[in-house]
Amino acid sequence: MDLACKVACARPPPPGSGWRHSGPSRSSSNKQQISAALRISNLASSSSSTGLRQRAASAPLTTTAIKGADNSNGSLPIQNGGLSGKSSSAMEQLDIERGVCIPFRKYSPEIVRNTVLESRGAILFLVARGVEIVWNLGLYWSGLTYDFFVGRDEEVVPYRARQLRNLLCDLGPSFIKAGQVLANRPDIIREDYMNELCILQDDVPPFPNQVAFAIIEEQLGQPLEAVFSKISPQTIAAASLGQVYCATLRKTGEDVAIKVQRPEIEPIIYRDLFLFRTLASFLNGISLQKLGCNAELIVDEFGEKLLEELDYTLEARNIEDFIENFKDDLTVKIPRVYKSLSGPRVIVMEWIDGIRCTNPQAIKEAGIDINGFLTVGVSAALRQLLEFGLFHGDPHPGNIFAMRDGRIAYVDFGNVAVLSQQNKQILIDAVVHAVNEDYVEMANDFTRLGFLASGTDVSPIIPALEAIWQNSAGKGLSDFNFRSVTGKFNQMVYQYPIRIPERFSLVIRSLLTQEGICFTLKPDFKFLEVAYPYVAKRLLTDPNPALRERLIQVLFKDGVFQWKRLENLIILAKENVVKMSSNPAMLVKNKTQKTKDWQVEKKLDLTDTIKDGARLFLIDAGIRRQLLLALTEDSKMHIQELVDVYRLIEGDIDLPSVALEVIQELPAFTRDMMLSWSDSVLSDK
Numbered sequence: 001m002d003l004a005c006k007v008a009c010a011r012p013p014p015p016g017s018g019w020r021h022s023g024p025s026r027s028s029s030n031k032q033q034i035s036a037a038l039r040i041s042n043l044a045s046s047s048s049s050t051g052l053r054q055r056a057a058s059a060p061l062t063t064t065a066i067k068g069a070d071n072s073n074g075s076l077p078i079q080n081g082g083l084s085g086k087s088s089s090a091m092e093q094l095d096i097e098r099g100v101c102i103p104f105r106k107y108s109p110e111i112v113r114n115t116v117l118e119s120r121g122a123i124l125f126l127v128a129r130g131v132e133i134v135w136n137l138g139l140y141w142s143g144l145t146y147d148f149f150v151g152r153d154e155e156v157v158p159y160r161a162r163q164l165r166n167l168l169c170d171l172g173p174s175f176i177k178a179g180q181v182l183a184n185r186p187d188i189i190r191e192d193y194m195n196e197l198c199i200l201q202d203d204v205p206p207f208p209n210q211v212a213f214a215i216i217e218e219q220l221g222q223p224l225e226a227v228f229s230k231i232s233p234q235t236i237a238a239a240s241l242g243q244v245y246c247a248t249l250r251k252t253g254e255d256v257a258i259k260v261q262r263p264e265i266e267p268i269i270y271r272d273l274f275l276f277r278t279l280a281s282f283l284n285g286i287s288l289q290k291l292g293c294n295a296e297l298i299v300d301e302f303g304e305k306l307l308e309e310l311d312y313t314l315e316a317r318n319i320e321d322f323i324e325n326f327k328d329d330l331t332v333k334i335p336r337v338y339k340s341l342s343g344p345r346v347i348v349m350e351w352i353d354g355i356r357c358t359n360p361q362a363i364k365e366a367g368i369d370i371n372g373f374l375t376v377g378v379s380a381a382l383r384q385l386l387e388f389g390l391f392h393g394d395p396h397p398g399n400i401f402a403m404r405d406g407r408i409a410y411v412d413f414g415n416v417a418v419l420s421q422q423n424k425q426i427l428i429d430a431v432v433h434a435v436n437e438d439y440v441e442m443a444n445d446f447t448r449l450g451f452l453a454s455g456t457d458v459s460p461i462i463p464a465l466e467a468i469w470q471n472s473a474g475k476g477l478s479d480f481n482f483r484s485v486t487g488k489f490n491q492m493v494y495q496y497p498i499r500i501p502e503r504f505s506l507v508i509r510s511l512l513t514q515e516g517i518c519f520t521l522k523p524d525f526k527f528l529e530v531a532y533p534y535v536a537k538r539l540l541t542d543p544n545p546a547l548r549e550r551l552i553q554v555l556f557k558d559g560v561f562q563w564k565r566l567e568n569l570i571i572l573a574k575e576n577v578v579k580m581s582s583n584p585a586m587l588v589k590n591k592t593q594k595t596k597d598w599q600v601e602k603k604l605d606l607t608d609t610i611k612d613g614a615r616l617f618l619i620d621a622g623i624r625r626q627l628l629l630a631l632t633e634d635s636k637m638h639i640q641e642l643v644d645v646y647r648l649i650e651g652d653i654d655l656p657s658v659a660l661e662v663i664q665e666l667p668a669f670t671r672d673m674m675l676s677w678s679d680s681v682l683s684d685k
Contacts, residue, residue, distance in 0.1 A: 106311065107304040109277060109296075116274045129271045133171060140167055161196035168197075169205065173265050174272035176200055176240035177306055181505070191490055206238035212245070212260045219260075219346040226250070227341065231258070237398055241265065241309055241414070246351060255351035256338065257411070259312065266310060273303045293453060293499050301502040309414045312347040318413040319349070325388045331376040331580075333409035352409045354401025358520045366404050370521050375579045377408045378530040381514050385507060386428070386538065389419040393506040395513050397520075417506045423449065425546050431535070432553045435565075439466045450501040451493075464492045482515050482527065533576035536569040540609055548612055563641040570648045574604045606649055607657070 116126050144160060147153040168179040182189045183197035213224055213231075220227055231247040238244075242261045249256055280287075280295035287295035308314055316337045326332040335350035342348050355362045357377075363370060377400070384391035392399070393415040401409040419427070430445040442465050443458035452458065468488045486508060493500065500508070518525040539551045554569070555562055 107273075107300075107307040109300065109303075112270055112273050112277070112303065115270045125267070126271050126274065129268070130275055133272075133275060136167060136171060140164065157190075157192050158196075161193045164193065165196050165199060168200065172268055172272070173240050173262055174269050174276075174306070176204060177309075178276075178302065180240060181302060181502075183509075191487070200240070204238045204240055206235045206243050207262055209233070209235075211263050212243065215260050215263060216258060216346050219343045220341065228256075229253070239412075255353070257335070257349045257351050259315075259347045259349070259412075261310070261312065261345040269306060269310065273299070273306070276302070289497065298499075305415075305502065311344050312342060312414070313344055315347055315414045316342050318416045321390060322392075322410070322413060322416075325384075325390065326380075329380070329383075331407050332380050333403055333407045335409070335411060349411070352401050352403075352411055354403050354409045356397060357400045357402050357408075357517050358397040360521045363402050363521065366402070368402055368404065368406055372406055372579075373402055373408065374518050374521060374525060375530050376406065377514065378518070378527065379534050379576075379580065380408055381510065382531060382534050385419070385510070386424060386535075389421065389424050391417060391419075391507070391510060393417045393510060395510055395517075397517060400514075400517065415506075417503045419503060419507075423503070425550075428547065428550050432550050434469055435554055436557050437466075437469075439469070442469075446498070449504065451498050451504070453497070453499075456497070461492070461496060461498075464496075468492065482511050486512060530579075533572040533579070536572035537576045537604070540569060540573050540606060541604070543608060548609075563645070566645060567648060570604070570645070574648075577604050603651070604649070 116122055140163065143163070144153070147156050147160070165179060168175040179197045179200045183194050183200065189197075212235075217224055224231060227250060228247040229250040232245045235243040236246050236257070242259050245258045245260070247256050247258050248254070277296055277299045280299045283295040287293060287298070316339055319334060319337045322334045323336065326334055333352065333354075335352055337350075338348040355366060355368075357363075360370065363373065381391070381395070392410055392413065394412065395410070399410060399412045401411070403409050426445055426448050430442055430449075433439070433441040433445060439462050440458075443461045446452050446461065447454060447456060447458065452461075468485065492498070515527045518527060539547055539554065542548075555566055557565075
């Protein structure tokens with residue numbers, strides 16, 4: 001943890017605050033403006049604006065569907081996997097893994113325990129809830145046991161999976177949420193059960209309108225008629241924690257979406273979390289063996305995220321962060337939030353008049369270019385993941401819309417997750433190692449990302465990774481898809497003690513869901529044909545020094561310069577620029593933004609990259625030696641390759657301007673060269 005983080009964590013929270021989730025930290029390429037009193041985080045990078053963010057979820061559930069019934073599949077030896085058993089240890093490990101510090105938490109095991117044991121009445125409610133859960137789960141477990149003994153456990157899997165889904169709905173919001181999370185956790189539950197639990201992400205029973213309207217009036221402090229001229233008689237959507245209505249503001253006539261929380265939900269969730277964690281304490285041994293971590297840590301991940309989602313004021317701040325991140329992107333629409341009408345249990349947002357993104361016919365009839373829309377959607381998703389580090393954790397078809405002008409619109413920001421700057425760099429490292437077929441380092445990346453406990457022997461995983469990647473990549477770019485890779489990955493994590501951290505379970509779900517949407521709109525769509533050009537452009541043009549280093553790693557394999565790879569990167573990057581600049585959505589006039597401040601990038605600008613390359617060539621002896629060898633390797637001068645690269649970029653750079661800038665930078669170059677030389681001399685001595 002950095003110094004600012006330690007200082008913030010040492011400060012006592014304000015009275016009654018629980019956890020204070022504050023406004024976003026903003027950053028630009030020249031400076032970062034960080035308010036330590038508001039939000040402490042080391043997530044901001046030179047090209048992103050992200051503050052201390054939400055946490056994703058993972059959940060406990062014990063049935064024969066859960067990973068771990070069979071220990072015959074080559075377990076990995078764990079040397080240092082595990083926590084001390086103290087409740088704070090799990091939270092500390094989560095902070096270390098994510099690279100962030102949360103000074104004021106809404107969730108901790110101590111807060112949950114104190115809440116549910118605060119009085120005799122609360123204890124009685126807890127006991128009653130425990131009996132209800134044990135009774136229902138016990139009946140389900142007895143059915144699974146019977147199936148096993150009579151030898152029909154495999155043939156009745158579809159029926160038992162449906163039974164589990166219905167049981168979770170009957171047990172309430174915590175269990176519905178747990179089911180939604182388990183639907184993305186192949187490290188915990190079998191794939192056939194996962195597929196059935198996916199239904200919980202779109203199909204949850206609503207609660208009565210009268211109850212919802214009473215909660216809205218309580219939040220507003222006035223009758224509905226005083227604020228809204230009309231409101232939809234039925235819910236537009238229902239989820240595990242709340243449901244949505246469409247309404248019209250009486251003062252302005254604007255259409256809005258009202259999201260209202262389910263009644264009396266918080267006490268139930270606190271009791272369930274206490275019971276979950278109590279059960280998890282008995283399963284730590286199994287969890288350490290199968291996942292490399294305590295079961296309590298998984299419950300803490302789940303509980304932390306769940307209690308954050310209960311507070312709609314946090315969702316309002318999530319929306320503000322997304323608006324800030326995409327403020328200069330005219331292809332993405334984020335609804336504004338009406339904070340004066342919102343609170344912890346109700347949030348009022350701008351109504352999005354879009355087309356459901358899984359309705360290709362309606363999109364075509366609206367005159368929207370499907371290829372352009374898909375390019376916009378994939379680029380927006382990759383920007384969230386690799387640029388901002390703040391991404392929408394639940395992009396199912398009900399949360400993504402196609403605007404009639406070609407833009408993509410996101411709604412429902414209760415479930416967002418964050419990747420720290422360190423996590424993003426490791427992910428990019430993993431991509432580089434995959435490109436270079438360095439499977440040993442790919443396995444080590446798993447440990448650095450928290451998939452494996454520190455000290456775990458990764459050697460058994462290396463052959464499995466190699467088989468997955470070579471089998472998938474060998475089909476070529478046109479046949480590559482995330483679902484096939486994820487299916488093989490799911491089998492691997494079920495065999496080895498691999499735990500998928502909550503934030504990465506959301507990343508996987510996000511990519512799979514959006515790839516599925518793309519296939520719905522265009523069955524022959526190739527996700528990587530859009531994703532690769534974006535990544536290539538970022539590697540070639542991003543000012544982040546860490547990405548410059550990754551670019552060099554990509555261009556050299558086993559010490560040999562990859563001329564063809566450089567040409568492909570340039571071609572793909574130029575393709576991304578052309579696709580984005582010609583997209584109709586780029587021509588949208590955003591009424592809330594001065595369009596003159598937004599310039600559509602019409603060509604690949606490699607000026608800064610060339611300047612940085614010149615600087616590295618002059619001051620870094622190792623890079624200079626590698627580049628000189630690249631021109632003369634295999635006992636020949638690679639002049640033709642150099643000419644081919646120049647022809648690719650000659651129309652996209654202004655050489656006189658670059659030369660002038662390099663000359664202007666010569667004093668700085670000279671200083672850096674002298675410092676580099678003096679460092680090398682001193683190190684030799």
